[in-house]
Amino acid sequence: MRLEDKVVIVTGGAKGIGRAYSLGVAAEGARVVVADIVDPKPTVTEIEARGGQALGVECDVSREADTLRLATETIARFGRIDVLGNNAALYGTLKRRSFMEIPVEEWDKVMAINLRGLFLCARAVFPAMKAQGKGTIINISSSTFFKGVPHYIHYTTSKGGVVGFTRSLARELGEFGIRVNAIAPGFTLSGENESNISEERKQENVRSRMLKRAEVPQDLVGTFVFLASDDSDFMTGQTLLVDGGGSVH
Ligand SMILES: NC(=O)c1ccc[n+]([C@@H]2O[C@H](COP(=O)([O-])OP(=O)(O)OC[C@H]3O[C@@H](n4cnc5c(N)ncnc54)[C@H](O)[C@@H]3O)[C@@H](O)[C@H]2O)c1
Numbered sequence: 001m002r003l004e005d006k007v008v009i010v011t012g013g014a015k016g017i018g019r020a021y022s023l024g025v026a027a028e029g030a031r032v033v034v035a036d037i038v039d040p041k042p043t044v045t046e047i048e049a050r051g052g053q054a055l056g057v058e059c060d061v062s063r064e065a066d067t068l069r070l071a072t073e074t075i076a077r078f079g080r081i082d083v084l085g086n087n088a089a090l091y092g093t094l095k096r097r098s099f100m101e102i103p104v105e106e107w108d109k110v111m112a113i114n115l116r117g118l119f120l121c122a123r124a125v126f127p128a129m130k131a132q133g134k135g136t137i138i139n140i141s142s143s144t145f146f147k148g149v150p151h152y153i154h155y156t157t158s159k160g161g162v163v164g165f166t167r168s169l170a171r172e173l174g175e176f177g178i179r180v181n182a183i184a185p186g187f188t189l190s191g192e193n194e195s196n197i198s199e200e201r202k203q204e205n206v207r208s209r210m211l212k213r214a215e216v217p218q219d220l221v222g223t224f225v226f227l228a229s230d231d232s233d234f235m236t237g238q239t240l241l242v243d244g245g246g247s248v249h
Contacts (some may be wrong), residue, residue, distance in 0.1 A: 002225060003028040003030035003083075003228055004028075005030075005031065006025075006030045006082040006083060006228065007033070007074065007080050007081055007082050008030040008032050008082060008083040008085060008228060009033040009035055009081060009085060009125070010032065010035065010085040011061050011085065011086055011087050011088055012035075012068075012089060013040065014036035014040040014229050015191065016040070016041050016191050017087065017185065017188060017217040017222070019217070020221050022034050024225055025085075025224070026054060027050070028225050028229075029164065030116060030201055031054070031078050032053070032054040033056075033073075033078070034054060034057070035070050036058065037059070037088075040058065041056050042184070050185065053168055055074070060154075061086075061088045061119050061120060061121055062120070067123070070121070071127075071128065071146045074125075074128075075128060079080040079131060080132060081128040082129075082135060082228075083134075083135070083228045084121055084125045084135070084138070084140065085140075085224065085228070086118045086137065086140060086246075087138075087194055089155075090109060090155075091109050091115045091193065092157055092191065094106075094196070096151040097151055098151060099153045102153065109246060111158055112161070114158035115158050115165065115211045118139055118162065119165070120170070121175075122137055122180075125137070126173075126178075128177070129176065129178050133177045136178070136180075136232075137169065137180045137181075138207055138227045138228060139165060139180070139181070140182065140183055140184075141160075141184040141239055142160040142184055142185060143247050145159040145162075145163060146166065146247040147246070147247050162182055162205050163239050179236040181237070181239070181240070182221050183220060183224060184242065184243070186205070186215050186241075186243025186247070187202075188217060190217055208246050209245050209246040210244060210246075213244070215242075215244055223240055227240070233235075
């Protein structure tokens with residue numbers, strides 16, 4: 001068990017890829033905090049049914065008070081915070097449209113959840129990680145930033161911001177023994193996003209990869225567990241592309 005007794009928060013952990021991270025770290029012995037704006041109970045119940053320990057916290061990552069409560073409730077239940085998985089984002093429900101058609105309010109909302117959310121969650125867990133002298137933050141970027149995907153410019157821009165945030169925070173937190181890394185997934189069949197893209201574009205995506213198949217949430221779990229575990233103890237500031245070789249950097 002590579003995460004025995006570690007306490008792992010997964011934001012956006014109730015659905016899609018976040019749910020796969022929650023179940024995946026629990027299978028490696030972690031105690032999991034499933035934080036989401038949608039009901040986290042079904043994922044918590046699933047972890048408990050498999051013999052694991054989990055806590056559900058309803059939390060909007062763009063609201064500072066919610067993120068502070070997330071940290072407090074985690075400490076109250078499990079006594080520490082080893083890993084923050086900054087996975088929540090406005091993504092699957094976003095419409096693809098030209099940059100001229102994106103409402104300004106939607107741009108702001110994407111930035112508030114996809115970037116301010118990371119900032120607030122990192123600040124909320126920092127005191128506990130600093131006191132422990134150790135901790136790991138895993139941010140979720142996207143291959144769309146490396147490819148320059150059109151008709152999603154707010155989303156793509158926010159995911160580029162995640163890379164900058166990761167590098168800068170890693171420089172600030174190294175002295176406290178806190179590592180900060182990111183994962184950039186490729187287009188992954190995760191539920192909500194599947195109706196957003198035509199069959200033809202899905203096939204195009206597969207053809208553009210070195211590994212010629214669709215990506216599924218389970219493809220990302222191994223990398224998340226690796227970054228959460230002590231196996232990656234001397235790695236920080238990095239962004240790992242996990243997209244079947246669809247893009248390189
Ligand atoms: N699926 C893909 O193709 C893909 C590719 C690259 C990167 N990603 C990234 O991976 C992560 C997960 O993707 P997904 O496909 O599962 O996305 P999704 O849209 O299906 O799920 C996002 C999760 O975040 C939660 N969430 C949304 N707003 C929130 C908020 N304000 N506070 C807390 N939780 C909130 C949602 O309820 C949901 O559980 C996201 O960061 C996404 O940008 C996904």
